[in-house]
C-alpha cells in the first residue's frame with residue numbers, strides 16, 4: 001500500500017472505497033495542542049479525548065483524513081523531512097491507540113489552492129479516496145478550516161472548542 005508521497009498511505013487499515021464518508025481533521029489545535037509550528041515529536045501533545053473520538057468515528061465507518069496547513073515549511077521553520085518524521089510519530093501513536101488514519105494531506109505553502117480556507121486539500125482527498133463529501137464531517141479549530149470544508153462540499157463542518165466529548169454528543173447522540 002505504499003503510496004504516492006502521502007505519508008499516511010503506509011498506515012491504511014481499511015482502504016476507503018468509492019462512496020466512503022470521511023472524518024476530516026485539522027491537526028494543530030485539533031489533534032494536538034497548538035504550540036506553534038510543531039514539528040518535533042517532543043512537542044507533539046495529543047489533545048485529551050482525540051483517540052476515543054477517532055475510535056468512535058472509525059466504528060461508525062468514517063475514514064479519518066488529516067488536512068493541515070503547514071506553512072512553517074515555506075517559512076523555513078522546518079523541512080518536509082521534519083514534517084514526515086513528526087507525521088510518522090503521530091500515526092504510530094494513533095495506531096497504538098487503535099486508530100488507523102487513512103491519509104494525511106498537508107499544504108506547505110503560504111498561499112495557493114491547497115491552503116485553507118481554500119478547498120484544495122479536501123478536493124484532493126475526494127479524488128484520491130472517492131470520498132462522499134455530503135456525508136462527511138470536518139472538524140477544525142479555526143474558521144478557515146470550516147470554510148475550506150464548506151467550499152469542498154463537506155456536509156457537516158464543526159468548530160472544535162477543546163471538548164471531544166461535547167463534539168461526540170453533537171455529532172452522534174442518539175444515533
Ligand SMILES: [Mg+2]
Nearest residue numbers: 026028029141
Ligand atoms: Mg488548527
